[in-house]
Amino acid sequence: MTVALFPADSSEPVAVALAIAGLTPKLVESIATPDGGEAGEWSVLVVELADEPMRRLRQIGDLFTATGVPVLVVAEPAQFPLVEQASGVTDFVANPPDAAELGVRIRRMLQRDGADELLVFNELELNPLTYQATLDGGPLDLTYMEYELLRFFVENRGRVWTREQLLSKVWGYDYYGGARTVDVHVRRLRAKVGEERATWITTVRSVGYRFG
Numbered sequence: 001m002t003v004a005l006f007p008a009d010s011s012e013p014v015a016v017a018l019a020i021a022g023l024t025p026k027l028v029e030s031i032a033t034p035d036g037g038e039a040g041e042w043s044v045l046v047v048e049l050a051d052e053p054m055r056r057l058r059q060i061g062d063l064f065t066a067t068g069v070p071v072l073v074v075a076e077p078a079q080f081p082l083v084e085q086a087s088g089v090t091d092f093v094a095n096p097p098d099a100a101e102l103g104v105r106i107r108r109m110l111q112r113d114g115a116d117e118l119l120v121f122n123e124l125e126l127n128p129l130t131y132q133a134t135l136d137g138g139p140l141d142l143t144y145m146e147y148e149l150l151r152f153f154v155e156n157r158g159r160v161w162t163r164e165q166l167l168s169k170v171w172g173y174d175y176y177g178g179a180r181t182v183d184v185h186v187r188r189l190r191a192k193v194g195e196e197r198a199t200w201i202t203t204v205r206s207v208g209y210r211f212g
Helices: 012-020 053-067 077-085 099-111 144-155 163-171 179-193
Strands: 003-006 044-048 071-075 091-094 119-121 124-127 132-135 160-162 201-204 208-211
Touching: 003 012, 012 044, 012 099, 044 053, 044 099, 053 071, 053 077, 071 077, 071 099, 077 091, 077 144, 091 099, 119 144, 124 144, 144 163, 144 179, 144 208, 160 163, 163 179, 163 208, 179 201, 179 208
Parallel strands: 003 044, 044 071, 071 091
Antiparallel strands: 119 124, 124 132, 160 208, 201 208
């Protein structure tokens, strides 16, 4: 199993956190040409966004499309909105990273294999291994957090969840956007699945949302 790190001259906090976590990454000079060659041998790619977030996120999207390699992004808190909208990002941590958290997240990604089963609801299919979603057999274009929210709904359908519970379960931290963030993502999901299927996500007045 190979953990790759880009850029090769990543900051000292990232390098130290990886070392403390017991990981010795393969240093990568470029991810701009995702031809499936060397990148196809990486088990996980760790990318520090640093001062080039837009360019590196575009490269991550291209790389993931070409190879499907899982990508963990190390981002400044101010960059979280960009990460949230990007494609190809499997997981992310705040910079400077906590070594224990970084190690746990990477090892969980390494443990994923082909045994992951598709999540299916009516015409919707979610692949937890590749983070791909299809609807009626066609690709469904979702951002990272849209996918995570939809996956949570499918895995926990039938139950009502408050906005605060969804923030905790899906976002995993006290998200700066508050409860409004959940409403925005639900609205986007309804739009993307289409008018006929928008009722999959039901608004429970004064409480939250229920799926299914």
